[in-house]
Amino acid sequence: MLNLPPNQQEVFEPPKNIFVRRKSVSAERYDPEQDEDDLDQKVVYPKSDEARRRLLEVVKDILIFRSLDQEQTQDVIDAMFEKKVGPSEHVIDQGDDGDNFYVIDSGTYDIFVNKDGQSLNVGNYNNSGSFGELALMYNMPRAATIVATSSGSLWAMDRTTFRRIVLKNAFMKRKMYETLLENVPMLKDLDPYERMNVADALVPRTYEDQEKIIKQGDGADCMFFVEEGEVRIGMINNEGESEVELKRCSKGDYFGELALLTNKPRAASVYAVGQTKCAILDIQAFERLLGPCKEVMGRNVTEYEEQLVKLFGSANISDLR
Secondary structure: OOOOOHHHEEEOOOOOOOOOOOEOOOOOOOOOOOOOOOOOOEEEOOOOHHHHHHHHHHHOOOHHHOOOOHHHHHHHHHHOEEEEEOOOOEEEOOOEOOOEEEEEEEOEEEEEEEEOOEEEEEEEEEOOOEEOHHHHHHOOOOOOEEEEOOOEEEEEEEHHHHHHHHHHHHHHHHHHHHHHHHOOHHHOOOOHHHHHHHHHHOEEEEEOOOOEEEOOOOOOOEEEEEEEEEEEEEEOOOOOOOOEEEEEEEOOOEEOHHHHHHOOOOOOEEEEEEEEEEEEEEHHHHHHHOHHHHHHHHHHHHHHHHHHHHHHOOOOHHHOO
8 A cells, every 4th residue: 555644645444335326317527627636635445465466467457547657556456445246236237327447356247238128148257357437437327237147356446536546647647748749859740639649649667777678689569758767778789799878868858769660679778767757659559650750760760870880880770779
């Protein structure tokens, strides 16, 4: 559990009526820009270390949480409370308002959809999975009914906390990354909508001092934007001599793009200088979103070749990172 000052966290017992489902009404639309709730105010439901470990393993693979940083992921784990269910118990019902988001810890569950007056079994969960986020994200009634077919355990997060942690953090992340990307010369040819899509695709990761971010010789599957801190780029030549520092990158700089352009292995290693936070763009998003920028990035090939000639006396496209 995060150790926070007393005025920044509240320890809760699970609300006694949190699982009473509400019939659909015209629910309020959530606008993260107008939400003035303090993100520093933490909601904490106590858990054992083992429960936290299991929950972390599940949460890290859920798509809507992948863009959260380590602290935000801990906030998610803190804010979830346990719900025990028995066979034939309805967890959510189609048409109800969305009240909670659920992560399955154990148990089996059937998914039913009412269509033309018939209840159709359209799938099931077997001791893993999550559900209930769409109604909370898009302010819509539940689109399906989930029924437990065995005894089981769920982790739940209430509507308000889900919006505050997931939707408001996603909004703030987009705004932060849009500001970062506006100052990247390579992206000047992107219009605001294209830049927003790049911002949404970025995933944060923090590296400790001297941690290796890229290893020379490895395959390339992403590029990086420096969000905070500094990185050092070094290369070992073909004779295997000591590594030579090529350059350093700081906030607003990017690296790792040329290996994606040339389809070559990484030809340099990159290390964090002090604690460094990077925003990562994977190769699929790179190819989908950065088409207008590839010409600009391609010009960097010549610049790196010239730099390699100065350092090593020769250069080849395969030397480029």
